[in-house]
Amino acid sequence: MTANAWIQLGLFLAVLLAAVKPLGWYMARVYRRQPCGLDRVLGWLERGIYRLGGFDPQREMTWKVYAIAVLLFNGIGLLALYALLRLQGILPLNPQGFPGASSELSFNTAASFVTNTNWQSYGGETTLGYLVQMLGLCVQNFLSAATGMAVLVALIRGLARRSTETIGNFWVDLTRSTLYILLPLSLLLAWVLVSQGIVQNFSPYQPVALLQPATDADGKPVTGQLLPMGPAAAQIAIKHLGTNGGGFFNVNGAHPYENPMPLSNFLEMLAILLIPAALCYTFGVMVGDRRQGWAILVAMLVIFVPLAASAITAEQMGVPAFTALGADQDAGDGQAGGNMEGKEVRFGITNSGLFATVTTAASCGAVNSMHDSFTPLGGLVPMWLMQLGEVIFGGVGSGLYGMLMFVIVAVFVAGLMVGRTPEYLGKKVEAFEMKMASLVILVPPIIILVGTAVAVAGPGLRYNAADTGEIKDNLNNPGAHGFSEVLYAFSSAAANNGSAFAGLTANEPFYNTALGLAMLMARFWLIIPVLAVAGALARKSCTPASAGTLPTHTPLFVVLLVGTVLLVGALTFVPALALGPVVEHLQMMVR
């Protein structure tokens, strides 16, 4: 890594950590229903929603009712988005006249946005009109994020309360997350992003002349470009803040209209980790011991920083074959150097590697460079971060509730070692909690490994092109890298991440269906056990700490937690990673 790379990484972390306390404190006020300032301005909206919804915001729910509310709400979202995509052809605000999406693509995209995955099987500027972008995708960007935050807050209440049946009211948590946290932050960010050059309009695509006419693949002359337009900035703001990551345009944050400047890039990366990091502090406040939140945040950083440095280093070292063929990949005054295939000059190596780590540590999935063209080890970092279960910051809400499941396992392992009943925050961790935590930790790896195995056994290798009926390859790369493309796709779906080794042709029936199902299972099969843990913990009384209690805010516990996360991730995925990126790395070095 160059000196400037360390400075950019350090600056990023410093700004992120400076925002943790104020935002975390503010969010704790929002969820404890204390005055937070914005309720004075928007309180009438909040009360209006409760009144029209016909429910009493003071009435709390048991975990089962809470889970039913989550599923019902997301089911409605899924149907609404599916309908919008199918009916696009007859809906207004579609200046390019795009037709309705196919049933598999609509299912995949609806599942993808409702689960906060935002996997892009669609092509942005070539598939979707403005109404579907706004009323479909933008809405789910907000609501899937708010759902994750609500579930987390329910789990925190389970830990903080004692001897009660209820864990909060989903409608209240959902509404307050959207109104007081996501909307104001998005408005602010969208405004700054427009100033950097992200488009925000309702105009049709704009034709401009080319300075030097070109010829296309068939030898026909081309004299102009068609610049894509649309209400992009609004959606891109929440795309990052809600760790969603679905692009307004096909190439996502590599597109100059989606991420035009180094400053927009910095803010987009910051927005991805902002809420997940601050929620650790919120957690500390709500359980009445801030050190607990800091300990978890430190554990996340301990894994994040070395992986970010690894990705940047691997990309900076570049591709030996490029040098052999006569390219200059050295970093110097005049150029960033390194492996620039699939990267933009304005971001260079540092910001491409850092963005890739940020977006896969969080379950965002936005990209500002093409991960498929990364060096094998540079591509291994984002893939493994997803396979760790998206708990290193993770998605808004979902990252921390996933991490708290790892905490339960870590506490349990520690309890076994010293032969005492494990406790966390005064709550005894018993068989039921362990079963649920194990489910949360085991479901995604099963989906990833079984899905990849099925796909590479045959169904995911070739497909019939919809227009010509021709049989085509799904994989864009041969050998080990082709396997990595499939492994990455299922990792991304089962981590609700959404980034891709995008050479894989996934907009065809097998992948649209398989990945759509993987995303839904990975989201809701985890949310239900998490809420069950919340209910079980809330019911328990508090055991006073004694000399035998393992403190969970110490460096020792941080090490234990990091060890648990890494061990589970390594034991599960090293064989699969060895077949993909590791083999490819050896091939690249020997060639």
Next chain:
Amino acid sequence: MKEQLRPAITVFVLLMLLTGVAYPVVVTLIAQGVFPHRANGSIIKAEGKPVGSELIGQPFTDARYFWGRPSATKPFPYNSASSSGSNLGPTNPALLDAVRGRVAAIRKAHPDQTGSVPVELITASGSGLDPHISPAAAEYQVMRVAKARGMDVDAVRQFVAAHTEGRTFGLLGEPRVNVLRLNLALDKRSE
């Protein structure tokens, strides 16, 4: 379950209107009011006609122009209506063949350059629309452009320097040259 149905539908519809209609409309109003140039695509106009966007690259092959990055968009390079990277991995023979061909083409067009070719000139950008090259990649082409335009080499260098942006606040991103703006400026000078 039935009890939750009404809140589910009402809350969904209301939040949908708020986040899917009110929010983007408010952002558009602010954007169009405060940053109309940016919000509408940063389009460059010459004599009232749109000649490109300062953020979207264009394809150049003429010896009189500075060339940008290779582009993987289809069916022609820098097709802004369909952004795309190559998505070729570093061990893919197709990528290595492409790089070999690009190195040969660049070397042929720059007989006076003997060193290695700056890596951005032989690798496709992620978007296929990258508007920039590095200062090193621009310097590599200076002699060729000067010769083709019959200009003094140092005069061309001055144009490059005037169109080079450093890191934001001296820290963020990478130094870069905007190819379209540089070429427009060169054309304007020769008129």
